Amino acid sequence: MKHNIYIYILIMAVVTYLIRVLPLTLIRKEIKNKTIRSFLYYVPYVTLAVMTFPAILDATQSTWSGLLALLVGMGLAWFGASLFSVSVACCVVVFLLELLML
């Protein structure tokens, strides 16, 4: 083989670590600029929303079980259920629905 797999892994690990660690170590002060502050404030919600939908529909064997898990999860989270219970409830919904359907 031309390439060494361990060198591949080393390169992948170094690049990935630098991406994560540079902002954390270089930006130590509070950013004062209002627009940048607002941008960073909105980033988590937007990025998590973008990653959740429509990906959740394709994560399961059936689109419907993914959709139901999404709706049940949103309902429970709205009424204050914890991270753990929302997460487990989504898994249970998919398991039960696919048990019935497939």
Add this chain to the structure above:
Amino acid sequence: MMNNKRAHSNSSWFRKGMKDGMPIALGYFAVAFTLGITARNAGLNALQATLASLTLNASAGEYVGFTLIAAGAGYVEIAIMELVANARYLLMSCALSQKLSEDVPLWQRLLIGYDVTDEIFGISIGVPGKLNPFYTFGAIVVAIPGWSGGTLLGVLMGNVLPLRAVSALSVGLYGMFIAIIIPAAKKEKIIAVLIAISFGLSFLVNKWSVFDSVSSGMKTILLTVLIAGAAAILFPVKEQEDDHEA
């Protein structure tokens, strides 16, 4: 004593992190298991695949990496693709940097940087006020064995875990995301609107074949920058809310 008090709060944050890390570990196990199968198909052995998971902690990054290794890609090419696949972590780390007090020491920042994933980031940013790094450490300690152990077993055991179980476990991660964004949407109408817009645009970009050639990591970055950027310009956050939070 101040020191005792701080040590006490560090350990209670650590325990809370471990608790919130449990569903992450479960979800990781399922995802990493399938990733392990990909790794084996790409020609990696159990040691190599586990090492990759221990050092990368990145599902898309590892998936891309394994496919490129299988294709015999060059070292520069793989470095660039990692940069693209993981660029969203740059945004997350920037946001996380604002969540830390200025006096958080370097070694703690280096340690957090080891495992800024979608999920660890998600729960860390969801903590009210400033982030105590020990919360993140607690979650990492629980999540890492799930991730690397899942990869290891995926390589070794292939398709032993029933498909139905993998299918159910794989929504656990999304359940966590939902549990983070929905309470914020309930508190602030603008966030609810942003989530709706994010869902809509994300659906469009992922289902419309015009965008098929764009990688999913790139789609996430572009949509995040576009939507959060527009919101920052149109609806700047009122300053007193942040002070109140801290």
